[in-house]
Amino acid sequence: MAKQTLLEIEGLRVSFRIGDDYYAAVDDVSLAIGENEIVALVGESGCGKSALALSIMGLHPPEKTKIEGRLHFKGTNLLSLSVAELNRIRGKEIGMIFQDPLTALNPLMTVGRQIEESMDYHLRLSAAEKKKRTIGLLRKVGIPEPEKAYYRYPHELSGGMRQRVVIAIAIACEPALLIADEPTTALDVTIQAQIMGLLKELQRQMKTSVILITHDLGVVAEMADRVAVMYAGEIVELADVDAIFHRPLHPYTRSLLQSIPSAQTKKERLHVIQGIVPPLHKLPRHGCRFQPRIGWIGADKHEEEPKLREVEPGHWVRCTCYEHFYFPDDQTVGGIGYGAS
Numbered sequence: 001m002a003k004q005t006l007l008e009i010e011g012l013r014v015s016f017r018i019g020d021d022y023y024a025a026v027d028d029v030s031l032a033i034g035e036n037e038i039v040a041l042v043g044e045s046g047c048g049k050s051a052l053a054l055s056i057m058g059l060h061p062p063e064k065t066k067i068e069g070r071l072h073f074k075g076t077n078l079l080s081l082s083v084a085e086l087n088r089i090r091g092k093e094i095g096m097i098f099q100d101p102l103t104a105l106n107p108l109m110t111v112g113r114q115i116e117e118s119m120d121y122h123l124r125l126s127a128a129e130k131k132k133r134t135i136g137l138l139r140k141v142g143i144p145e146p147e148k149a150y151y152r153y154p155h156e157l158s159g160g161m162r163q164r165v166v167i168a169i170a171i172a173c174e175p176a177l178l179i180a181d182e183p184t185t186a187l188d189v190t191i192q193a194q195i196m197g198l199l200k201e202l203q204r205q206m207k208t209s210v211i212l213i214t215h216d217l218g219v220v221a222e223m224a225d226r227v228a229v230m231y232a233g234e235i236v237e238l239a240d241v242d243a244i245f246h247r248p249l250h251p252y253t254r255s256l257l258q259s260i261p262s263a264q265t266k267k268e269r270l271h272v273i274q275g276i277v278p279p280l281h282k283l284p285r286h287g288c289r290f291q292p293r294i295g296w297i298g299a300d301k302h303e304e305e306p307k308l309r310e311v312e313p314g315h316w317v318r319c320t321c322y323e324h325f326y327f328p329d330d331q332t333v334g335g336i337g338y339g340a341s
């Protein structure tokens with residue numbers, strides 16, 4: 001089912017200044033987010049997921065960051081807006097949920113006041129209306145005794161409850177787009193599923209589009225409609241969630257999937273992806289960026305300048321190396337070896 005596009009990311013390049021040079025952490029990324037769609041961005045730490053999200057929110061310091069390309073949101077290029085114009089959109093039309101509720105919340109302000117602050121800027125409501133709406137939001141995000149919680153300070157709440165407050169702030173103005181950057185990383189495992197369940201339920205009720213950044217593929221399987229797999233600043237595979245889990249193509253996607261313990265892989269050996277994502281100033285800028293991590297696949301199997309190609313409707317993959325990729329079965333790392341592909 002084709003969805004109307006809400007945000008069209010076109011040729012986005014986000015570069016950070018290191019010394020005298022700029023290095024792209026997000027490199028020529030194009031991706032459309034549909035209305036009422038959950039798109040997961042996955043990849044190891046350092047692949048550029050947060051850099052992409054923060055550029056949509058306009059939160060990179062301009063003196064150290066160069067942003068190129070276009071971010072069409074409801075027909076407006078966010079990158080052409082002044083700070084004042086952007087302020088009218090972020091927090092209202094686009095909400096963001098950050099990783100750590102402790103740093104996202106002001107410890108000196110009551111929960112109620114913090115939620116109301118997000119409304120002050122965008123909505124014209126009387127004090128009584130704001131309070132009513134805030135208590136309604138606290139109830140909506142599952143905080144017990146919302147009338148009392150309204151007067152509490154963040155430190156009086158558990159981590160899970162604090163993250164619910166962060167979510168309440170993000171949805172206070174009913175944004176069309178919600179960006180959730182690792183929203184459960186800082187929480188206990190038992191609480192993570194509850195928060196994800198809440199996000200999914202809110203998305204269903206409000207029909208908000210969501211960009212969900214995570215490296216938890218279990219969460220992706222539960223939540224996402226489509227998945228963009230990022231490696232070293234580039235999207236290497238993009239497809240709907242079913243295709244990513246059942247017909248993954250790119251060696252990086254396959255390696256990520258093979259590296260998580262699951263019901264199927266439990267009895268098999270887990271794959272350990274060799275090496276690490278290189279630091280920004282050492283990223284390979286030509287050829288297949290994943291090539292150094294799959295050294296057993298010959299150089300001639302990679303494209304010189306790999307492009308994303310649509311190999312079945314809606315399923316995009318970068319570089320021809322996927323056609324030749326296999327998991328070697330003669331290597332063992334730290335007692336954990338490679339499973340068969």
Ligand SMILES: Nc1ncnc2c1ncn2[C@@H]1O[C@H](COP(=O)(O)OP(=O)(O)OP(=O)(O)O)[C@@H](O)[C@H]1O
Binds near residue numbers: 018025044045280
């Ligand atoms: N302000 C900055 N200045 C310089 N380099 C940066 C800056 N922010 C991020 N980077 C670098 O850009 C690359 C991408 O970082 P980013 O935080 O977007 O990755 P990520 O995929 O979101 O990782 P994580 O899951 O750890 O948040 C990394 O190499 C990181 O070190």
